[in-house]
Amino acid sequence: MSGNDPLADLERLIEEFKHSGLRELHARCGDLEVYLSQESGASGLDAPRVSVSAPASGAVAGAAPVAPASPSDAPPAAAPERDWPENASLVRAPYLGTFYRAPKPGSPPYVEIGASVSADTEVCLVEVMKLFTAVRAGTEGRVAEVLASDGELVSAGQPLFVILPE
Amino acid sequence: MALSRLFIANRGEIALRVLRAAQALNLETVIGVSDADRDSMAARLADRRLVLGPGPAAKSYLDARLVVQAARASGCDALHPGYGFLSERAELARLCAEHGITFVGPEADMIEALGDKLRAREMAAAAGVPLVPGSGEIASAADARRIADDIGYPVLLKAAAGGGGRGMVIVNAPDEIEAGFHRASAEALAAFNDGTLFMERFVPEARHVEVQLVGDGKGQVVHFGERDCSVQRRYQKVIEEAPCVAMPGTLRAKLHEAAVNLAKSVHYRNAGTAEFLYDVMRGEIYFIEVNARIQVEHPVSEMVTGRDLVQEQLRVAGGEGLSVTQDDVVLTGHAIECRINAEDPNRDFVPVPGTVTRWRPPEGEGIRLDSHIREGASIPPFYDSMIGKLIVHAETRDAAIDRLIGALDRFEVEGVPTTIPLHREVLRDEHFRTNRIHTRWLEQDLFAAQRMAAE
Numbered sequence: 001m002s003g004n005d006p007l008a009d010l011e012r013l014i015e016e017f018k019h020s021g022l023r024e025l026h027a028r029c030g031d032l033e034v035y036l037s038q039e040s041g042a043s044g045l046d047a048p049r050v051s052v053s054a055p056a057s058g059a060v061a062g063a064a065p066v067a068p069a070s071p072s073d074a075p076p077a078a079a080p081e082r083d084w085p086e087n088a089s090l091v092r093a094p095y096l097g098t099f100y101r102a103p104k105p106g107s108p109p110y111v112e113i114g115a116s117v118s119a120d121t122e123v124c125l126v127e128v129m130k131l132f133t134a135v136r137a138g139t140e141g142r143v144a145e146v147l148a149s150d151g152e153l154v155s156a157g158q159p160l161f162v163i164l165p166e
Numbered sequence: 167m168a169l170s171r172l173f174i175a176n177r178g179e180i181a182l183r184v185l186r187a188a189q190a191l192n193l194e195t196v197i198g199v200s201d202a203d204r205d206s207m208a209a210r211l212a213d214r215r216l217v218l219g220p221g222p223a224a225k226s227y228l229d230a231r232l233v234v235q236a237a238r239a240s241g242c243d244a245l246h247p248g249y250g251f252l253s254e255r256a257e258l259a260r261l262c263a264e265h266g267i268t269f270v271g272p273e274a275d276m277i278e279a280l281g282d283k284l285r286a287r288e289m290a291a292a293a294g295v296p297l298v299p300g301s302g303e304i305a306s307a308a309d310a311r312r313i314a315d316d317i318g319y320p321v322l323l324k325a326a327a328g329g330g331g332r333g334m335v336i337v338n339a340p341d342e343i344e345a346g347f348h349r350a351s352a353e354a355l356a357a358f359n360d361g362t363l364f365m366e367r368f369v370p371e372a373r374h375v376e377v378q379l380v381g382d383g384k385g386q387v388v389h390f391g392e393r394d395c396s397v398q399r400r401y402q403k404v405i406e407e408a409p410c411v412a413m414p415g416t417l418r419a420k421l422h423e424a425a426v427n428l429a430k431s432v433h434y435r436n437a438g439t440a441e442f443l444y445d446v447m448r449g450e451i452y453f454i455e456v457n458a459r460i461q462v463e464h465p466v467s468e469m470v471t472g473r474d475l476v477q478e479q480l481r482v483a484g485g486e487g488l489s490v491t492q493d494d495v496v497l498t499g500h501a502i503e504c505r506i507n508a509e510d511p512n513r514d515f516v517p518v519p520g521t522v523t524r525w526r527p528p529e530g531e532g533i534r535l536d537s538h539i540r541e542g543a544s545i546p547p548f549y550d551s552m553i554g555k556l557i558v559h560a561e562t563r564d565a566a567i568d569r570l571i572g573a574l575d576r577f578e579v580e581g582v583p584t585t586i587p588l589h590r591e592v593l594r595d596e597h598f599r600t601n602r603i604h605t606r607w608l609e610q611d612l613f614a615a616q617r618m619a620a621e
Contacts, residue, residue: 011521066506128547
């Protein structure tokens, strides 16, 4: 795979998708999940999923996070659709941007694994082009898993946290 | 001490703008870019390109040591910081000086002094520049209350280290002052690591007017007229124009004089802008701050004066002095600029990175585009969302508005949403046309009218 320039890889995937004649494409590989649609009214990752296997070039894997500590160099093959427990809620990225676990550098994270949250609890920041959005848990429960690492580039709709009922 | 090889420590349209000014002066150019910008237009056109680091700005454009090292390693004798990023960080100017590189900007101490709004106010007061009635540092909520009673409500609490609207709170009445003080102080502390506040009288319907200056550092200062930047969203300028036709001639002359006096009194070196509030009701101007850099909206001043401000900036940095005297600067016609951002007006202006698949800018008489975008260009998610500035020049304000509407109507962009529809709407609005606007007009009136129309 060509993981040197994740953005270029993501761009290439988008270009290929545009000319592929496909209406929708939903691919995931490692931490990265991409949903593309030609329909302007598509509802993103909440839409009925049409699974399309990742291109053989492994372009999607290359689009994984740019943070140095990220697992973007993991083999692109066989990243199975991960199954979340029935009762799990996912907190997803509102848009493509940089994921921050703390309100500012050096501060403690908004939440740690095991923390109890309510729907209004802020769990992270996502920043794109200087616009910071505080993301809320959206549900009551306990943080079971953090799926992205601090400073990582996340795509729109990418799962960031798994919340389980208490 | 003329310059020979310039390091461009920025990206986007301003990197390209600086590159072209440098080329016009026959300077060699080296650009330091992030990995995300390695194929950008400025990177392609520079004599040499160095990749500073990965996309996130903290590891590339915002790393002063890295930037200066790159400038040194590539044999540059001067460095232009553009705007944003490190342009007003004293640290960069200091590092340049330590390494024998000419910084295209003021001295480090001057950047520090002007960056501290309280010190800048003191300088302005010393030069006899009118200030909005206000205070020095406020020690406590009780102190704030006493000062506010003195100034008269509404008042504006501001962070001494502030900018961009952060740490700014409007207080309308005495019973809000304590909560307002604590909120502004907390915001200032979070944003700038400094909770120091001061207070000003709040002018509800003010226009933002600013004077373009260039100083040679030896006491010579020339102004290039004023700009009116009253169309703002969240304290960010959206549309800028020159001159400010809403201001009577006598007041404009007073404005220019105040700005020039201030810059002369501190022997200012570099292009810079003195910002003022224009209280239309009272017919008064109040100093806000000095921006010690070339600004985004400098092209409107270039269009009405026919002068190249970035070349002037390079000349004074190199010790050659200004190419013009005040008498040479003659204002002609009217210019308007709109900032085209990759943002979605239908989703509360959320910035949208992506790839520009179609880019057909308008061309023609009196039309200028400052942009680094071409078809196929990528807009990385790491930096601000501005992808270009469309500027028009015409004989009158009315003619300029018409020309800009026509130009925007012909501007074709695909791949990312842009703020072009917003500009078209503002320019077609009757309040804008008749110039009855103020800095909160866009959000308070135009957007509110849109919401009502949508319901």
